Amino acid sequence: MSVVIVGAGVAGAAAALAAQAAGARVLVASGPPGASALCAGAWDVAFDPKAVRGDRSDARPTIETAAQRLAALRRQHPYARLGLGAAREAHAAVLSRLGAYASIVWEAPLALVATDLGAVRTTATAQSSVLRLDSLPAGTRVAVVELAGYRELDALHVAQSLTDWATETRADLTFVPVEVDFLTRRSDALLAPHEIARMVEASDGVARLGAALSDARTRLPFGAALLPGVLGVADAATIVDRLRALAGVPVGEMLAGPGTPQGLRLHAAIEALLADIPQAPARVVGVDVERHRARAVRLEDGTVVAASAVVLATGRFLGGGLVKEGRVREPILDLPLYLDGRPATLVGAPFGADPTALFGQGVFDRHDALRLGVGWDDRLRPLGRDGAVAAANLFAAGDLLEGHDPTTDGSGLGVAATTGFWAGRWAAEARGA
Amino acid sequence: MVATSAEPPAQFDAVIIGGGVNGTGIARDLSLRGAKVALFEKHDFGFGASGNSSGMIHGGPRYLEKDADVTRRSCIDSGYIQRIAPHLLFRIPFLLPARSPRRLFEYDTFFDAYDVFQPLKRGKRHTVLTRDEVRTLEPGLSDAIVGAVTFDEWGIDGARLCIANVVDAREHGASVANHHEVEAIVRGAGGAVRGVVVKDLVGGGRRTVTAPIVVNAGGAWGPKIAALTGLTVKMRPGKGIHLVLDRRIGNYAVSATAVDGRTIFAEPWQNVSLVGTTDDDYYGSLDDLRATVDEVQYLLQSMESVLPGIRQARIIGTTVGVRPTLYRYGVLEDDLSRDHVIYDHDRDGVPGLFSLVGGKLASYRELAEEASDAVAARSGNPTRCSTHLRPLPGGDREIDPRALAERFGIAEYAARRLVYRHGSRAERVLAPILSDPRLRATTCTCEPVLEAEVRWAVREEMAQSCEDVGRRTRLGLGPCGGMRCAAKCAQIVAQETGRSPAWARAEMTDFLAARFVARRPALDGDQVRQEELAIARHRLAGGLP
Numbered sequence: 016m017s018v019v020i021v022g023a024g025v026a027g028a029a030a031a032l033a034a035q036a037a038g039a040r041v042l043v044a045s046g047p048p049g050a051s052a053l054c055a056g057a058w059d060v061a062f063d064p065k066a067v068r069g070d071r072s073d074a075r076p077t078i079e080t081a082a083q084r085l086a087a088l089r090r091q092h093p094y095a096r097l098g099l100g101a102a103r104e105a106h107a108a109v110l111s112r113l114g115a116y117a118s119i120v121w122e123a124p125l126a127l128v129a130t131d132l133g134a135v136r137t138t139a140t141a142q143s144s145v146l147r148l149d150s151l152p153a154g155t156r157v158a159v160v161e162l163a164g165y166r167e168l169d170a171l172h173v174a175q176s177l178t179d180w181a182t183e184t185r186a187d188l189t190f191v192p193v194e195v196d197f198l199t200r201r202s203d204a205l206l207a208p209h210e211i212a213r214m215v216e217a218s219d220g221v222a223r224l225g226a227a228l229s230d231a232r233t234r235l236p237f238g239a240a241l242l243p244g245v246l247g248v249a250d251a252a253t254i255v256d257r258l259r260a261l262a263g264v265p266v267g268e269m270l271a272g273p274g275t276p277q278g279l280r281l282h283a284a285i286e287a288l289l290a291d292i293p294q295a296p297a298r299v300v301g302v303d304v305e306r307h308r309a310r311a312v313r314l315e316d317g318t319v320v321a322a323s324a325v326v327l328a329t330g331r332f333l334g335g336g337l338v339k340e341g342r343v344r345e346p347i348l349d350l351p352l353y354l355d356g357r358p359a360t361l362v363g364a365p366f367g368a369d370p371t372a373l374f375g376q377g378v379f380d381r382h383d384a385l386r387l388g389v390g391w392d393d394r395l396r397p398l399g400r401d402g403a404v405a406a407a408n409l410f411a412a413g414d415l416l417e418g419h420d421p422t423t424d425g426s427g428l429g430v431a432a433t434t435g436f437w438a439g440r441w442a443a444e445a446r447g448a
Numbered sequence: 449m450v451a452t453s454a455e456p457p458a459q460f461d462a463v464i465i466g467g468g469v470n471g472t473g474i475a476r477d478l479s480l481r482g483a484k485v486a487l488f489e490k491h492d493f494g495f496g497a498s499g500n501s502s503g504m505i506h507g508g509p510r511y512l513e514k515d516a517d518v519t520r521r522s523c524i525d526s527g528y529i530q531r532i533a534p535h536l537l538f539r540i541p542f543l544l545p546a547r548s549p550r551r552l553f554e555y556d557t558f559f560d561a562y563d564v565f566q567p568l569k570r571g572k573r574h575t576v577l578t579r580d581e582v583r584t585l586e587p588g589l590s591d592a593i594v595g596a597v598t599f600d601e602w603g604i605d606g607a608r609l610c611i612a613n614v615v616d617a618r619e620h621g622a623s624v625a626n627h628h629e630v631e632a633i634v635r636g637a638g639g640a641v642r643g644v645v646v647k648d649l650v651g652g653g654r655r656t657v658t659a660p661i662v663v664n665a666g667g668a669w670g671p672k673i674a675a676l677t678g679l680t681v682k683m684r685p686g687k688g689i690h691l692v693l694d695r696r697i698g699n700y701a702v703s704a705t706a707v708d709g710r711t712i713f714a715e716p717w718q719n720v721s722l723v724g725t726t727d728d729d730y731y732g733s734l735d736d737l738r739a740t741v742d743e744v745q746y747l748l749q750s751m752e753s754v755l756p757g758i759r760q761a762r763i764i765g766t767t768v769g770v771r772p773t774l775y776r777y778g779v780l781e782d783d784l785s786r787d788h789v790i791y792d793h794d795r796d797g798v799p800g801l802f803s804l805v806g807g808k809l810a811s812y813r814e815l816a817e818e819a820s821d822a823v824a825a826r827s828g829n830p831t832r833c834s835t836h837l838r839p840l841p842g843g844d845r846e847i848d849p850r851a852l853a854e855r856f857g858i859a860e861y862a863a864r865r866l867v868y869r870h871g872s873r874a875e876r877v878l879a880p881i882l883s884d885p886r887l888r889a890t891t892c893t894c895e896p897v898l899e900a901e902v903r904w905a906v907r908e909e910m911a912q913s914c915e916d917v918g919r920r921t922r923l924g925l926g927p928c929g930g931m932r933c934a935a936k937c938a939q940i941v942a943q944e945t946g947r948s949p950a951w952a953r954a955e956m957t958d959f960l961a962a963r964f965v966a967r968r969p970a971l972d973g974d975q976v977r978q979e980e981l982a983i984a985r986h987r988l989a990g991g992l993p
Contacts, residue, residue: 050980050981053981055988055989057988059988073649101961130937130988130989130990131989132953132986132989132990132991133949134953134954134989136988136989163886164885164886164888164889165889166886166889166890166891166899166936167936169936169939170941170944171943172939172942172943172949172952175948175949176949176950176952176953178946179949179950201885201888202857204470204885204886204888204889205859205888205889205890251811254660270989272932272985272989273931273985275983306737331980332976332978332979332980333977333981335977338973339971339972339973339974339976340973341759341972369741369969370741370968370969370970370971370972370976371741371969374968374971374972374979376547376965376968377964378956378957378961378964378965378983379959379961379983379986379987382983384976384979384980385980385983421984422983422984422988423987424989427984437635
């Protein structure tokens, strides 16, 4: 019998890794990709809750400090309940195996990255293709590069926006728009970002782009180049190195939107990590619990798989870990939902659950719906109807857990890796008889 | 106070307050008669009921019983609208399902009468379908349906109709402005109208505009505008919402009897489907309309009786409008007359002021003609109406979207949508692409909307915000709800209007917030997943608080 990990995002991958390292047989059962595949290229551990817009850019706290502050503010957050030592150990194990990200130095200040919407934000670490603004020498002039005809990114607007940021935060960087020719045919303007990435990966793609950047430097000198997130999927790390050599300056990406190569790279890294772990490419639709133990999982194709322990890493709404069909529920076991450490009282209109009770009036409010999740004990075991754990060998990880809000806490992947790793370790320990 | 010879002549023959279909229709009518008119719209053209209706110029078959004249005149005017703006109309065949053979017979008989009016609007005669036939056409129908009657209506984009009218007015000399609020109506000797004081809500600043006639075409805002002169204009404002579904859920519109006996429908409409509508006396703010959870559930429950799968459909938004219905005490909203009245306030002590109450989208042109006749008579302008004869901008000739697509190197589907919105003027919209190929790029992928059209909306159609662009092009009103296009649209509007990136970011946020408000009361199913993604995307990348 295997420890069955339900879900193959970052949390599921971390759980699989940890369970296997603890000596268990592992099976990963998963449907289509969820939130992890739609990520940008940043790996967030925590935003600094004390950060204020307009703070000096060099006033960034260390990653450790940001996480501590978040844990102090959000007492139900996994960092608060499991401790930062647990987070550090999990990251050390997971990031080294994922490979797509530089390792985290917890005592170092948060990194700075630019986004395709013309903003700058902090993060713990990023994919190697992403340009870290904090690594650039003071006084660097950064070229915001637009591939002529590819209008997903308006370099003039983004450069102006980043310049506003630099002024506001007294960062010693300047940003200028630069247009380079790379697309070849009229119809290329309609290409999606991952298709442009394939052009970059193609035989002469890097050479052409590198030459274009080098050529642009002769017309307008710059000390670094910020590009849209299209620098390859499979070969991303080497592409950026080669471009840097050809252009003669640091080259890297801005954070890009959902459905672009940055998310695809994380997805590919997860697939690589899970390559030698048995997988069942099917959604789990039920878990059989008997005498307080999870005994088997039921897949959507009808298969029943015996399990020695189960880790639910199914995400929140995007991944399908929670669904709202009228009322909100957890679809596999109908586990009760919690909010801020207490059972969530979901207001229901006669004909369905009231979305205005779940979502605030403002689009960027701290919506209850996006903080809901399954309740959990200190060993990451979901709570059942009576407030006790649903089963001794049932665990949960990632966005499915209540107590954190990835959109405001800036801890999405950090929580996924931390809770995934420990849920996997403890699931392996609980597999028993 | 007596007018002296030192007083300058009035700047305009008439000022029109309100940029809905009636106000813009009157501005066009009068301009075509050579009158010099100004039009001021507080929000944007089509902001109110005109841009949030069921999107049909229907003949109102249900008025046939009580108000046959309304039906007849609607059908005649629908025929005119087809002539002057054929590009804006699309056929919507309707299914009226029956739950018993007796009901089917009743419908059949009723539509024999409605058929009389169909030729007026080039509609097809009704047919009667058996159970098997109707299920072949629409497999999603409830098992309880035994047959159906088919009839024909025309769909239209109300906001585009307003834009077409206002652009034509401007091209014939009218001075038109959106985002301008009339704050006062200036009066002179004997209480006569002398003009208005208007505030520019975007640029700031106030000015006085002189005219001896003011037409209050404010729709549901009408009573508030009349009250500027102390007059009471009675109205029964009727709030109506629609659900917007992410795709065409069928090829036919389907009618249903609602839980309270009213008739509602689900209709395929451009790239989406609309389910509607409600009709409730409304006493709240007109400037911040929101659909409620109850209204959403009412429509879903009622539609479910005929289309059991409707709750699986993905609701991507709601539209809300308030009808300026004629006042009558003691009558159910649904039963109120859809006729219109033009009040000449000369008899109320405010000579020169006219107020419009009531009306339907289908007969807007007729109402505009009557109002223009009244204004022209008062001005001593003998020119007759010609709005039923002269095509609206883009309506003069047919354009082949495929040829357009090849010539400008754009997708054929994008060309078709462009031709729908702009008719023969689609060429002018696309022309800049030849010198600047970047304009070929797609700004909104759901519709799609090309960058050339977004810039055209700002330069030529007075769009000042993402919401305005959305009204003109449907950008951001599709399944992505602005997630993919709000930022880009805001950047383009900022560039076209000379504003900063900070303004663009605020504009993007405002647009996303407004789309969210429209979606919130109906959030369910897959749309909640989309919401999670869109909120995360903008929070984490937008540098938002």
